[in-house]
Amino acid sequence: MCLGRPALARAREFLLVAAYILLPALVLACCYTNKHGHMMVYATMTTRFFVFLLLGVCSAGHLLMAADGPPVWAYGTSPEAAAGAPPKGAPDTSIKHLADSQGAFTKAQIGDRFAPADWYPGDHPVMPEIISHGRKPEVWACGLCHYPNGKGRPENAGVAGYSAPYFIEQMRKFREGERSSADKRKNNTNVMIAIAKAMTDDEIKAAADYYAAMKWTPWIKVVETKTAPKTYTNVGMYLPLEGNEKEAIGERIIETPVDAEETEGLRNPRSGFIAYAPIGSVKKGEALVTGNHGKSVACGVCHGSDLKGLGPVPGLAGRSPSYLVRQMYDMQQGTRHGNWTELMKPAVNGLSSEDLLNIAAYLASRTP
Numbered sequence: 085m086c087l088g089r090p091a092l093a094r095a096r097e098f099l100l101v102a103a104y105i106l107l108p109a110l111v112l113a114c115c116y117t118n119k120h121g122h123m124m125v126y127a128t129m130t131t132r133f134f135v136f137l138l139l140g141v142c143s144a145g146h147l148l149m150a151a152d153g154p155p156v157w158a159y160g161t162s163p164e165a166a167a168g169a170p171p172k173g174a175p176d177t178s179i180k181h182l183a184d185s186q187g188a189f190t191k192a193q194i195g196d197r198f199a200p201a202d203w204y205p206g207d208h209p210v211m212p213e214i215i216s217h218g219r220k221p222e223v224w225a226c227g228l229c230h231y232p233n234g235k236g237r238p239e240n241a242g243v244a245g246y247s248a249p250y251f252i253e254q255m256r257k258f259r260e261g262e263r264s265s266a267d268k269r270k271n272n273t274n275v276m277i278a279i280a281k282a283m284t285d286d287e288i289k290a291a292a293d294y295y296a297a298m299k300w301t302p303w304i305k306v307v308e309t310k311t312a313p314k315t316y317t318n319v320g321m322y323l324p325l326e327g328n329e330k331e332a333i334g335e336r337i338i339e340t341p342v343d344a345e346e347t348e349g350l351r352n353p354r355s356g357f358i359a360y361a362p363i364g365s366v367k368k369g370e371a372l373v374t375g376n377h378g379k380s381v382a383c384g385v386c387h388g389s390d391l392k393g394l395g396p397v398p399g400l401a402g403r404s405p406s407y408l409v410r411q412m413y414d415m416q417q418g419t420r421h422g423n424w425t426e427l428m429k430p431a432v433n434g435l436s437s438e439d440l441l442n443i444a445a446y447l448a449s450r451t452p
């Protein structure tokens with residue numbers, strides 16, 4: 085029988101804690117005070133052997149747990165990942181413009197939680213109030229993070245093109261504690277939960293209908309490569325470090341804006357992303373998604389043979405690989421659970437972190 089990953093993780097933690105309690109206990113048990121009043125350790129070959137064995141268990145447990153933690157490249161939350169960020173200068177108060185837009189906004193206006201810039205009003209239907217302005221104090225305008233066109237960014241989610249029932253179900257999950265990030269440091273997911281909790285059913289329906297009326301169209305370009313730009317994270321978004329240096333990609337997908345200033349500085353909802361992925365990842369992912377390999381079940385049965393969604397089951401084609409991996413990892417860890425998510429368990433529970441990466445590379449590379 086195959087143990088679920090949460091069960092495995094718990095077993096490992098148990099082993100580690102037990103070893104840590106046993107180790108000092110064993111050492112203490114071997115202590116005695118000699119005639120000069122000095123504390124001595126009496127250790128036969130057998131006790132020495134057990135101490136070494138326990139030390140071994142501890143380090144192996146640590147290695148396994150480290151290897152199993154939330155993939156840093158997908159969550160972008162660890163302090164190390166933020167290293168190298170350029171120092172914040174004085175606030176830029178100049179008026180900004182974008183090509184083919186009548187808009188003129190300062191950076192403060194662009195990032196206004198209750199009235200973010202709408203650069204291209206012609207790109208989308210008229211926004212309901214909740215998308216354009218939110219509702220003070222808790223409900224930030226959805227358009228700030230997910231953009232008025234629903235394209236979203238890797239550190240949040242693309243929300244265009246989902247069916248309204250799926251969208252509403254996710255809001256219910258956020259509200260009722262069935263959906264949170266496996267990495268509690270991911271603060272924007274915590275903000276998302278607070279927003280959902282403060283919303284009325286009518287507001288949720290208006291937001292769901294608005295974004296469901298839009299199609300999901302290509303937004304992320306997957307590029308297989310041996311090297312990726314050296315990056316730092318800013319609130320979960322990977323941005324290239326100054327100097328445009330490259331480094332080995334390793335077991336990561338690095339999803340970063342095509343133009344960092346247009347995305348991070350100006351929140352241009354027409355400027356998309358590049359996902360650098362390891363060589364061969366798309367093909368390996370395809371085998372996992374479509375194949376019959378005993379590790380998982382074919383995804384197309386529920387998500388549609390073209391992976392563009394089927395009824396209330398969400399589309400996966402062309403979505404952000406970082407986002408997709410966070411969701412699958414959250415499901416493995418059980419922080420996204422309950423109704424509907426149960427259906428996903430047999431699909432994700434047997435997958436390794438490398439499998440998740442390859443699957444996400446393949447799904448993101450599909451034309452939506």
Ligand code: HEC
Nearest residue numbers: 224225226228229239240241251254272273275276291410
């Ligand atoms: C502070 C940024 C932010 C704002 C503002 C925001 N969201 Fe989100 N949203 C997120 C994040 C972060 C996630 C989840 C990402 C994750 O779990 O990895 C998310 C996820 C979602 C999802 C789930 C998408 C999916 O594919 O399952 C929905 C639906 C959603 N948001 C709706 C809304 C609505 C409606 C509003 C406005 C009332 C809103 N969001 C405002 C950050 C935000």
Ligand code: HEC
Nearest residue numbers: 380381382383385386397398408411424425427428431443
């Ligand atoms: C038995 C049906 C079924 C199968 C098979 C299935 N899924 Fe799902 N999947 C679902 C359902 C239902 C949801 C929505 C779950 C929820 O609401 O939490 C979902 C959600 C997801 C999500 C989250 C999407 C989002 O926007 O947040 C991802 C990622 C995903 N599935 C990937 C896969 C992959 C990869 C496979 C194949 C290895 C797969 N699924 C196989 C039913 C299925």
